[in-house]
Amino acid sequence: MCGLNSEVAYRQRVHRILQWPGYRVYRQNIHEKNKTLDLWVRRKRGNRRLECSGCGRKFADAFDSNERAVRDLPWSEFRTTVHIEVYRVQCPDCGVKVEKVPLLPSKAPFSQRFEDAVGQACESASARQVARRFGLPESTAGHRPPLSGAMGRQQAESGAPANGRG
Numbered sequence: 040m041c042g043l044n045s046e047v048a049y050r051q052r053v054h055r056i057l058q059w060p061g062y063r064v065y066r067q068n069i070h071e072k073n074k075t076l077d078l079w080v081r082r083k084r085g086n087r088r089l090e091c092s093g094c095g096r097k098f099a100d101a102f103d104s105n106e107r108a109v110r111d112l113p114w115s116e117f118r119t120t121v122h123i124e125v126y127r128v129q130c131p132d133c134g135v136k137v138e139k140v141p142l143l144p145s146k147a148p149f150s151q152r153f154e155d156a157v158g159q160a161c162e163s164a165s166a167r168q169v170a171r172r173f174g175l176p177e178s179t180a181g182h183r184p185p186l187s188g189a190m191g192r193q194q195a196e197s198g199a200p201a202n203g204r205g
């Protein structure tokens with residue numbers, strides 16, 4: 040049973056988990072038994088400018104909308120899933136395209152913050168520990184390419200332009 044105190048604490052935690060600018064939680068569900076926390080978010084009023092993910096063109100009207108589920112940072116032992124309303128636009132250049140959502144950079148079912156957290160954990164723990172901690176199948180964490188910002192930059196530098204210009 041949820042007492043008043045735990046309800047308040049829970050709401051505070053939800054707000055801490057969900058710091059997605061321009062979005063608000065309109066529905067939430069916590070499953071004590073399965074240890075899952077589900078949040079449904081949609082755009083706040085005034086955040087209705089849709090951007091084509093192909094070319095960046097802005098649209099006022101949506102073609103349609105879809106619900107997408109992304110894994111977000113786990114809270115305590117709860118696995119967090121954020122259900123987000125994602126719109127599609129009818130772009131004259133690109134056709135029907137999904138809108139650009141900064142927090143959903145790829146088609147992977149994880150938010151950017153979640154991927155960052157997994158990446159950081161991977162640097163200090165074995166893939167198995169990471170998988171257990173985030174509730175992922177072991178292969179998911181193991182398959183993550185170990186290409187962090189620093190390494191990527193190093194590679195870019197060592198592979199510096201061979202075309203001597205000037």
Ligand SMILES: [Zn+2]
Pocket residue numbers: 091092093094095096130131132133134136
């Ligand atoms: Zn476009």
